[in-house]
Amino acid sequence: MAATIDLDDVANVELEARSRFTHRALVCTSTGCLSAGAANVRATLEADLTEAEADHDVQVVPTGCPGLCSRGPLVTVESRGEESTLYQYVDEDAAHTIVREHLVGGAPVEGGDIVPPDIPFYAKQHQVVLAYAGRIDPDRLEDYVAEGGYRALSKALTSMTPEQVIEAIDASGLRGRGGAGYPTARKWELLHDAPGEHKYVVANGDEGDPGAYMDRTIMDSDPHRVLEGMALAAYATGADKGYIYVRAEYPLAIERLERAIRAAKRAKLLGRSVLGTGFAFDIEVRVGAGAFVCGEETALMASIEGRRGTPSLRPPYPTERGLWGAPTMINNVETLANVPAIVGKGPEAFAAVGTETSKGTKVFALAGSVTNTGLIEVPMGIPLREIVFDMAGGIPNGKAFKAAQTGGPSGGCIPAAYLDTPVDYEHLRALGSMMGSGGLVVMDETVKMPEVARFYMEFCRDESCGKCTPCRAGTVKMYAFLDRICRGVGRKRDLQHLESLCRTVRETSLCGLGQSAPNPVFSTLEHFREEYLELLVEDEEFLPAGAAPTAPGAPTDEAGAR
Amino acid sequence: MSPRNGRPNVPVTIDGQDVKAFEGESILELARRVGVPIPTLCHLEGLSIHGGCRLCLVDTGDHKLKPACATEVTAELDVTTTNAEIREHRRRIVELLFAEGNHICAFCVSSGSCELQDLATEHHVDHIHYELGYERHDVDASHPKYVLDRDRCVLCTRCVRVCDEVEGAHVWDVAMRGNEARIVAGMDIPWGESSACTWCGKCVVVCPTGALSFKGRATGEMRHDPELVAFLARARDEGEWIDRRAEA
Ligand SMILES: Cc1cc2nc3c(=O)[nH]c(=O)nc-3n(C[C@H](O)[C@H](O)[C@H](O)COP(=O)(O)O)c2cc1C
Ligand code: FES
Numbered sequence: 001m002a003a004t005i006d007l008d009d010v011a012n013v014e015l016e017a018r019s020r021f022t023h024r025a026l027v028c029t030s031t032g033c034l035s036a037g038a039a040n041v042r043a044t045l046e047a048d049l050t051e052a053e054a055d056h057d058v059q060v061v062p063t064g065c066p067g068l069c070s071r072g073p074l075v076t077v078e079s080r081g082e083e084s085t086l087y088q089y090v091d092e093d094a095a096h097t098i099v100r101e102h103l104v105g106g107a108p109v110e111g112g113d114i115v116p117p118d119i120p121f122y123a124k125q126h127q128v129v130l131a132y133a134g135r136i137d138p139d140r141l142e143d144y145v146a147e148g149g150y151r152a153l154s155k156a157l158t159s160m161t162p163e164q165v166i167e168a169i170d171a172s173g174l175r176g177r178g179g180a181g182y183p184t185a186r187k188w189e190l191l192h193d194a195p196g197e198h199k200y201v202v203a204n205g206d207e208g209d210p211g212a213y214m215d216r217t218i219m220d221s222d223p224h225r226v227l228e229g230m231a232l233a234a235y236a237t238g239a240d241k242g243y244i245y246v247r248a249e250y251p252l253a254i255e256r257l258e259r260a261i262r263a264a265k266r267a268k269l270l271g272r273s274v275l276g277t278g279f280a281f282d283i284e285v286r287v288g289a290g291a292f293v294c295g296e297e298t299a300l301m302a303s304i305e306g307r308r309g310t311p312s313l314r315p316p317y318p319t320e321r322g323l324w325g326a327p328t329m330i331n332n333v334e335t336l337a338n339v340p341a342i343v344g345k346g347p348e349a350f351a352a353v354g355t356e357t358s359k360g361t362k363v364f365a366l367a368g369s370v371t372n373t374g375l376i377e378v379p380m381g382i383p384l385r386e387i388v389f390d391m392a393g394g395i396p397n398g399k400a401f402k403a404a405q406t407g408g409p410s411g412g413c414i415p416a417a418y419l420d421t422p423v424d425y426e427h428l429r430a431l432g433s434m435m436g437s438g439g440l441v442v443m444d445e446t447v448k449m450p451e452v453a454r455f456y457m458e459f460c461r462d463e464s465c466g467k468c469t470p471c472r473a474g475t476v477k478m479y480a481f482l483d484r485i486c487r488g489v490g491r492k493r494d495l496q497h498l499e500s501l502c503r504t505v506r507e508t509s510l511c512g513l514g515q516s517a518p519n520p521v522f523s524t525l526e527h528f529r530e531e532y533l534e535l536l537v538e539d540e541e542f543l544p545a546g547a548a549p550t551a552p553g554a555p556t557d558e559a560g561a562r
Numbered sequence: 563m564s565p566r567n568g569r570p571n572v573p574v575t576i577d578g579q580d581v582k583a584f585e586g587e588s589i590l591e592l593a594r595r596v597g598v599p600i601p602t603l604c605h606l607e608g609l610s611i612h613g614g615c616r617l618c619l620v621d622t623g624d625h626k627l628k629p630a631c632a633t634e635v636t637a638e639l640d641v642t643t644t645n646a647e648i649r650e651h652r653r654r655i656v657e658l659l660f661a662e663g664n665h666i667c668a669f670c671v672s673s674g675s676c677e678l679q680d681l682a683t684e685h686h687v688d689h690i691h692y693e694l695g696y697e698r699h700d701v702d703a704s705h706p707k708y709v710l711d712r713d714r715c716v717l718c719t720r721c722v723r724v725c726d727e728v729e730g731a732h733v734w735d736v737a738m739r740g741n742e743a744r745i746v747a748g749m750d751i752p753w754g755e756s757s758a759c760t761w762c763g764k765c766v767v768v769c770p771t772g773a774l775s776f777k778g779r780a781t782g783e784m785r786h787d788p789e790l791v792a793f794l795a796r797a798r799d800e801g802e803w804i805d806r807r808a809e810a
Contacts, residue, residue, distance in 0.1 A: 291739070308736065313613040313632045466717060466736070466743030467614045473658035476741050477692040497691050504654040507627055507647075508616045 004268045004276040007145055007154060014146040019080070021059045023103045026076040028134060030065035030220055031213070031252055032374075033072035041073045041095045048099035058103045061143075064221020066134025068121060069374035076134065077102050086115040120390035121372050126353055128361050129337040130377045133221035138256050141263040144224040150269055152344030153228050156235055157277045165236035165343060166192060172347035173359030174339075178204055178295075178332030179410065179436050179512075181358070181425040187329055190319040191237040194327035199239040202323070203230055204300060205246040205253065205333045208292030209408030210459060212439035214363040215333040217375055219246065219253035222337070223260035227283060229336030231274065232343055234281045237329060242283040244333075245300050247290050257285050292409075292463035296511050297330040299465065310465040311511035332437065334363055354380035358424035362438060366392045369399065369444040378423070385419040388442055399444040403527070407436030409456040409463075410516035412523025413449065432523040434516075449528040450535060453521045454482040460517035471514025474505035478521065485532060491539045495532060499525070575640045589630035589641055590618055600643050601652060601681055603659075603770055604718035605631040608791035609727055612719050617652055617681065621645065653685040661692035662741070664713035665771070672772030673782040678716060679771075699744050704754030707777055708766050712744050715773035721745060721765035724791055733759045745773075764790070 018024065027033075027042045042062060049055045066074055071088035075098060078084040085108045087098060094113065101109045108114065115122075127133075136143035144150070156165050170185035191199060203226055207215040219226055230242045246254050261283050264270040272280045286304050288294045294309040301323050303309035322328020338360060342350045351359045358380040364387065366373050371393030378387060384404060388394065395401050403413040406423075412433035414421065421427050425435050443452065461475035481498040484490040502518035509515045525532060570582040576589075576598055583592045588611075593600045603615035611632045619627040621642040630643070642648075659665070659678060667673045681687075699712030722734040722745065733756050737746040747753040766774040767787040775784040790806075797803050 293739075310736075313611070313629065461740060464740035466738070466740045468616050469614065469655050469658055469716075470616055472717070472740055472743065473662040473695075476695065477658065477661065480693045500650075501654060501692075504651045508619055508651050508655065510613060510616065 007150055010142055011146045011148075014142040018059070018146075022057045022080055022106075024059045024061055024078040025098070025103055026061045026063045026078065026135065028065055028072060028074045029062040030069075030134075030217060032065065032069035033074055034252070036072040037091065038073040040092060041075065041090050044092050044095040045075075045099055045103070048096060049103065052099065052104050054099075054104050061137050062139070063136060064133045064138045065217045065375060067125075067130065067217075067375040067377075068115065068372060070372055071115065071374075074115075074134075077108070079106075083117060086117070088113050088115050120386075121374075121376065121393070124382070124386060124391050125377050126361050126379045127377045128341050128350070128353075129218055129225065129334055129363060130221070130375070131341075132225070133217060136222065138221055138223055139259055141224060141260070141267060141269075144222070148344065149224055149340070150228055152340040152342075153231050153235075153269065154275055156232055156343055157275055157279055160343075162192065162236045162238065165232060168343055168347045169236070169339065170347075172338075172342045172350040173354075173357075174335065174342060174350070175358065175425065176332055177334035177338075177362065177435075177437065178330075179407070179434065181435060184331065184335055187319065187331070188233065188237050190317075191239065191327055191329040194319050196327045198241065198326045199237060200323045200326060200328040201230055201233045201237065201239045201242045202297075202300065202304070202328060202330045203242065203244040203333050203336050204295060204297070204330050205244055205250070206288055206292075206295035206300060207247065207250075207333075207437060208290075208295050208463070209410075209437055209439045211367045211441055212365050212408060212437050214365055214375060214438045216250050216253050218333055218337050218363070219244075219250070220256050223253075223257045224264065225337045225340055226257070226333055227260055227264055227270065229339035230283060231270065231281050232339045233329070233331060233336060235279055239329070240280055240282070242281065243304055243323075244283060244285050245288055245294075245304060246285060247288045247294075249290050254285055254287060261285070291465070292459075293465045293511070293513050296513060299511070300330060301328060310467045311513075313510065334438070355422060355424045357426055362423070362435065364438045364440045366440055366442070368405075368440075368442040369395050369447075370442045371396050380424045381422040383420050384414060384423055387423065387440065388419065392442065395442070395444045399446065402443045402445050402447055403449070403452075405433075405441040405443065405452065405520075406439065407434035407519070408439045409459045410434060410512065410519055411436045411439075412519050413443070413452065413527060415527040432519070432526055434519075448486070449524040449531045450482060450486050453524045454479065454486050456520040457482050457517065460513060464513060464517075468508075468510035468514060470505045471509040471511075471517065474501055474509070474514065475517055477501060478505065478518065482521070485535050488535055488537070490536055492536050493539050495536060572635055572637050574635050574638070577641070577643055583635040587635050589620060589622075589628070589633050589635060589639075592635055593630060593641075593643060598643055600630050601684065602631060603677060603681065603716060604720065606720050606724075606768055606788055606791055608793075608795035609720060609723040609768075612723065615716070615718055616655055619648060619651065621648060627651075649685070652681075653687060656681045656685050656687050657690055657692060659716050660687065661690050662695040663698075663715065664696040664711070669781060670714065670772040671775045671779050671781060671784040672714075672769075672786065675785045676772060677770035677788075695741070698741070702747070702753050703777070704752035705759070705777070706754060707761060708753070708763065709775050709777050710745065710747075710753060711773055711775075714771050715745055716771055717743060717745070718770055719745075720768040720770065720788070721774060724764045724768050728791060728794055729760060729762050729764050731758045731760050731762075734765065 045060050073090045075087045075090045166188050174184040175181040205215045293299050294303045296311045299309045299311045318328040361377045363377045457479045461479045464471045466472045481494050506518045566584040570584045572583040574583045581596050601617045604612040613629045613632045618630040620630045702710040726732040747756045
């Protein structure tokens with residue numbers, strides 16, 4: 001049997017190789033920057049360096065996402081012994097200049113388009129899961145190991161029992177980042193205690209919320225972190241097989257994860273004998289066909305098994321009967337990406353950040369009417385105001401803030417009066433919104449809230465799987481009411497019907513999609529009811545009031561023919 | 563209802579009545595055994611549980627209403643099968659079913675033998691507050707013996723399940739999603755071209771509405787026989803095949 005790798009050796013070789021370069025140019029090649037032309041920037045840098053015969057002194061590194069997506073393509077220049085410099089909006093011309101003046105010339109570009117190192121967008125972040133995003137080449141295992149990667153796994157395998165790993169997760173207070181905030185350790189315990197020869201852990205990277213791309217970035221910028229988190233989860237729970245479920249719309253993440261899995265297997269960080277121990281664990285990527293509902297855990301499992309992706313009734317819960325009948329645990333990608341840091345650095349460091357009930361950090365995808373859109377990782381409990389006005393740079397064009405939407409189609413809107421709310425599970429829920437997976441859409445004064453509700457309802461209508469009546473037919477009818485109201489032809493009675501239907505769909509739907517589909521309506525009605533009322537027209541009268549016949553025993557609250 | 567061994571010994575309260583349930587019995591099975599009515603649509607004795615129609619929802623004191631067809635009893639469970647709120651939800655669900663398809667009884671082959679019609683009567687659905695979705699789907703009349711009118715389908719999937727679980731032919735599946743979801747034969751081929759179909763007619767007799775019917779029946783002439791499945795399941799379990807005359 002081939003010897004297992006020595007992680008420290010790999011790291012040392014890598015760090016020494018790096019130290020031979022005077023400069024390293026880190027080019028973001030994640031989805032956002034790629035679409036803004038990063039591939040060309042990288043090619044230009046490399047060609048110019050070759051031409052200047054400087055390619056032995058300067059290394060060009062394709063990296064994951066540093067977060068400031070709206071200003072891409074982004075290039076970070078690291079110089080030996082100096083602060084690094086982040087160039088924004090880099091095009092071909094700028095790339096030529098960066099090579100000439102900085103990478104060869106040795107000094108940051110005079111008058112270059114440089115992001116100040118102290119901007120709040122970065123200064124207020126606390127990075128755990130994004131710590132290496134934008135700093136390492138996601139396609140190289142050595143880069144991850146050089147930063148300390150796979151040490152948590154090695155520590156757990158050599159010095160911790162599975163139970164101790166679960167205890168560490170419990171002590172950290174980690175809660176699920178996939179939406180509901182279920183305590184992660186409790187789920188791990190359930191799988192640990194479940195009897196079964198084979199058990200599965202599944203990383204949920206379906207990420208179907210419109211506007212969200214936290215999990216995509218974690219997967220395409222630091223894939224080994226996800227693998228390490230899964231391996232730790234498997235060790236702690238006794239699972240022998242893992243699946244990463246990624247939507248087909250994330251080709252880059254799929255490609256990088258698959259490459260990472262191959263590299264990890266070659267290095268014996270996955271496979272029949274992980275790091276030479278008795279622990280065996282394998283991971284496979286499963287590609288979803290792009291249905292929001294396939295993020296729901298029972299639908300996700302059906303999809304992995306090759307069946308139609310519709311939710312099924314719980315109980316049985318996946319940990320009782322999951323994939324092919326075996327105990328299975330589904331964790332969100334971001335949840336798992338927190339695990340190596342917790343096990344590696346200890347739960348105390350993790351729990352030192354955040355609030356009483358929500359520990360650690362949360363990644364948010366900033367979108368909408370803000371100056372800086374992109375990805376941020378903030379400590380739980382940070383006031384919403386700081387995110388919107390400091391980190392995101394406020395609302396452009398002198399417009400006023402109106403609301404922030406969190407939780408996507410399952411969430412709600414937070415109006416200006418609550419800008420000082422700490423962002424954590426409990427506070428967002430109390431406001432009728434939710435943490436969700438981390439989409440944060442900022443709306444300015446020009447946005448009409450009934451239209452926002454209609455937008456999310458349209459999404460839910462199109463994504464409903466059709467299995468249960470209230471969600472299948474209810475989303476169609478709720479959308480129809482909202483559409484009438486938005487078009488200015490809705491009657492007062494339509495609003496009443498909308499509200500009662502929202503209640504029924506919430507209370508009676510089979511899965512979370514239908515149960516939470518009315519949330520954007522409830523939330524906008526709670527905070528912006530007058531916007532709905534302004535759009536309504538009077539009910540027409542068919543019969544003089546009181547003359548309508550009532551069937552004996554019929555409920556009367558909605559009576560009145562149409 | 564599979565045969566139960568021993569005596570019921572799980573204490574349960576159902577609508578204030580103290581009763582004993584069998585271990586592993588569903589709330590619905592218990593309710594039917596002790597004579598408490600709970601409306602159902604997708605559920606059919608003898609088939610696997612679907613849980614999609616949501617008409618059987620009951621209150622068990624949990625923060626969520628529970629489908630009686632799919633929820634097992636536990637000791638000391640206190641079930642409320644009906645209250646004003648649940649009645650309202652059920653009425654709205656029936657209304658939604660009417661609104662999404664073509665359920666104009668006066669023209670329907672199954673009028674008088676339709677579980678949706680019975681539910682509407684039971685829940686006082688005498689008019690529809692929602693925009694009517696009809697028409698959305700095609701009629702498939704390609705089969706020599708049967709007709710599928712998809713706009714009369716409530717997607718209970720009884721046909722899908724009976725064909726797969728009892729007949730073993732697996733002709734039917736659900737295709738598309740949400741509002742577009744519909745029953746398809748094979749890989750969405752005309753029913754008449756399905757080589758898997760055995761012409762057994764089980765899907766037709768279990769259909770709760772007029773979506774599946776015998777060819778040549780006029781308005782109100784179709785008679786379904788959903789109890790056939792329970793008979794088959796029991797006969798199979800007990801190995802006893804006594805003569806049974808269907809109503810149809
Ligand atoms: C309609 C629907 C969509 C969902 N989509 C996702 C998703 O894209 N990613 C995710 O991690 N969880 C999603 N969830 C939540 C999952 O069912 C599950 O709770 C979660 O993956 C558990 O991981 P966690 O405990 O780490 O949060 C979705 C739930 C519902 C009801
Ligand atoms: S009968 Fe229980 S959900 Fe349909």
